[in-house]
Amino acid sequence: xxxxxxxxxxxxxxxxxxxxxxxxxxxxxxxxxxxxxxxxxxxxxxxxxxxxxxxxxxxxxxxxxxxxxxxxxxxxxxxxxxxxxxxxxxxxxxxxxxxxxxxxxxxxxxxxxxxxxxxxxxxxxxxxxxxxxxxxxxxxxxxxxxxxxxxxxxxxxxxxxxxxxxxxxxxxxxxxxxxxxxxxxxxxxxxxxxxxxxxxxxxxxxxxxxxxxxxxxxxxxxxxxxxxxxxxxxxxxxxxxxxxxxxxxxxxxxxxxxxxxxxxxxxxxxxxxxxxxxxxxxxxxxxxxxxxxxxxxxxxxxxxxxxxxxxxxxxxxxxxxxxxxxxx
Numbered sequence: 021x022x023x024x025x026x027x028x029x030x031x032x033x034x035x036x037x038x039x040x041x042x043x044x045x046x047x048x049x050x051x052x053x054x055x056x057x058x059x060x061x062x063x064x065x066x067x068x069x070x071x072x073x074x075x076x077x078x079x080x081x082x083x084x085x086x087x088x089x090x091x092x093x094x095x096x097x098x099x100x101x102x103x104x105x106x107x108x109x110x111x112x113x114x115x116x117x118x119x120x121x122x123x124x125x126x127x128x129x130x131x132x133x134x135x136x137x138x139x140x141x142x143x144x145x146x147x148x149x150x151x152x153x154x155x156x157x158x159x160x161x162x163x164x165x166x167x168x169x170x171x172x173x174x175x176x177x178x179x180x181x182x183x184x185x186x187x188x189x190x191x192x193x194x195x196x197x198x199x200x201x202x203x204x205x206x207x208x209x210x211x212x213x214x215x216x217x218x219x220x221x222x223x224x225x226x227x228x229x230x231x232x233x234x235x236x237x238x239x240x241x242x243x244x245x246x247x248x249x250x251x252x253x254x255x256x257x258x259x260x261x262x263x264x265x266x267x268x269x270x271x272x273x274x275x276x277x278x279x280x281x282x283x284x285x286x287x288x289x290x291x292x293x294x295x296x297x298x299x300x301x302x303x304x305x306x307x308x309x310x311x312x313x314x315x316x317x318x319x320x321x322x323x324x325x326x327x328x329x330x331x332x333x334x335x336x337x338x339x340x341x342x343x344x345x346x347x348x
Contacts, residue, residue, distance in 0.1 A: 023056050025073055026264050026273070028175050032209065032218040032273035034054070040082040040180060043112060044072050047184075049191035049326070054296045059312045063321035064192055067186065067228040069301055069332025073111040074104070074135070074242045075257075076184050076207055081108035082330050083180030085168050093118045098166035100124075100157050102203070103132025103255050104331050105171040110141025121166060123153045129256065129302075148249070148259075172204030173264035182210025188326055189218045196324045199308035200315065201259035202278065205267035205328060210275035213239035225317055226271065226278040227307040231282040235271060238263050240278075254342070255286050257304035257331055279317060284308040291343055292327070302334035305344070 047070050058303035068076040085097070096119035106122030110243065113120035120141045136143045146152045161168055170177065180320070188198060198215055200208040206285050212224040221266035228236050231253035234277070238245045246262040263271070281289075286303045289310035293301050308327045311317050319325050 021328065026213060026270060028178045028182065028213060028270065032175070032179040033186055033214050035054070036083040036176070036179040036211055037186055039086050042114060042185065043068070043082045044078050046187055047071055049188065050276070050297070050304060052297050053252065053290070058292065058296070058323070059309065060321065061312070061317070061323040061325045064195070064326040065297060065299065066184065066188055066328045067299055068328065068330050069299065069305065073108045074331060075108060075335040076106040077108035078111065078176035078182035078183060080174070080206060080210070081113045081169065081182050084174055084176040085109070085112045085118060085174045088118070088167060092155040092167045094166055095165045096121065097169050098123065098157055098160055099169045100153055101171055102259050103128045103136070104182045104257050104333055106143065107132060107135040107139070108299065108344035110136045110139045110279045113153055114140045121160065123157050127152065129333065129338070131335045132333050135333060137262060145330065151172065160280050163184055172206035173266045175266060178210045178266060178270070181207045183216040184328065185214035188216055188328075192324065192326060193219070194324060195222060195326050197223040197225060197319060198326045198329045199225045199227060199311065201258060201304055201307045201330045202260070203304070204260045204264060205235050206272045207328070208275055209267040209270035213270055213327065216274050222295060223276045223313070224274060225308075226275050228260070228278065228280045228308060229253045229258050229286065229292060230280040230282050231255070231286065232259045232261060234260045234262050236278040236280045238268070238292045239272065239275070244268050254303040255307055257302060258307065262316060276319070279311050281307050281310040281314060281316065285314050287342055288314055294343055297327065300332050300339065302331050305329040305331050
């Protein structure tokens with residue numbers, strides 16, 4: 021029987037890279053030598069907090085907006101977001117003259133809410149739990165005619181996120197392992213298919229917060245699971261209660277393993293990144309380091325590991341308290 025084709029291909033990612041280049045930056049590949057002894061490997065860091073809008077989300081959002089028709093741009097866009105996707109959509113929307121509405125949880129960091137409004141986006145806050153936000157998005161689409169730019173289950177978004185993997189393979193072609201934070205898996209789906217198509221022996225590891233780990237549990241079960249909402253987490257950008265139709269098959273095909281980490285481990289990793297690499301990554305970006313620190317993934321000595329640091333949009337006062345160890 022012929023194998024079902026991927027919904028997104030390397031050719032799609034390469035096309036996205038050319039398309040989004042005028043609106044995004046090629047973030048650097050940093051050597052994190054001061055972390056080698058602590059993490060037990062040769063450490064490389066991909067700091068997507070230096071991306072336009074402060075997160076990798078700018079890649080996928082830009083590719084999606086640039087594939088909208090002129091009629092769709094006039095109607096405006098809407099998205100469901102924990103914050104980073106919404107800020108990216110609002111940022112590219114402002115550049116292209118597209119009105120953007122973002123439906124997000126009412127406990128989102130102020131930095132993310134204010135970041136959306138600062139670039140002209142409309143942020144609507146509602147409860148994180150249940151289906152309230154999703155229902156509101158569908159209601160507004162019917163009422164206003166908005167175009168839905170889903171944060172993960174959108175082929176243009178996934179192809180755009182894959183450009184991050186393209187840069188990793190260009191800048192560190194002999195990388196052994198790429199460790200990626202996972203929420204709805206748009207990033208890891210794009211990165212994994214890109215990296216493994218270019219170099220099949222590369223390992224790609226996905227890390228989630230235990231608070232929202234639908235992909236970890238689905239990977240362990242061998243089928244998509246609805247895990248529900250567990251509890252609030254400092255890794256607020258990684259929410260996922262059920263795998264999406266586009267990302268699930270890509271992730272199951274290309275990702276080698278998924279692990280989940282707890283709150284204290286994420287906080288410790290966030291402090292470590294700031295202390296040793298002098299980078300301010302929001303806790304969601306630091307789950308990969310947390311997984312290695314706790315031994316969930318044990319790299320071999322000399323293994324070239326790229327930690328994809330997904331974003332840096334977090335409230336500065338809360339970040340200060342976390343760094344000072346004053347609670348979360």
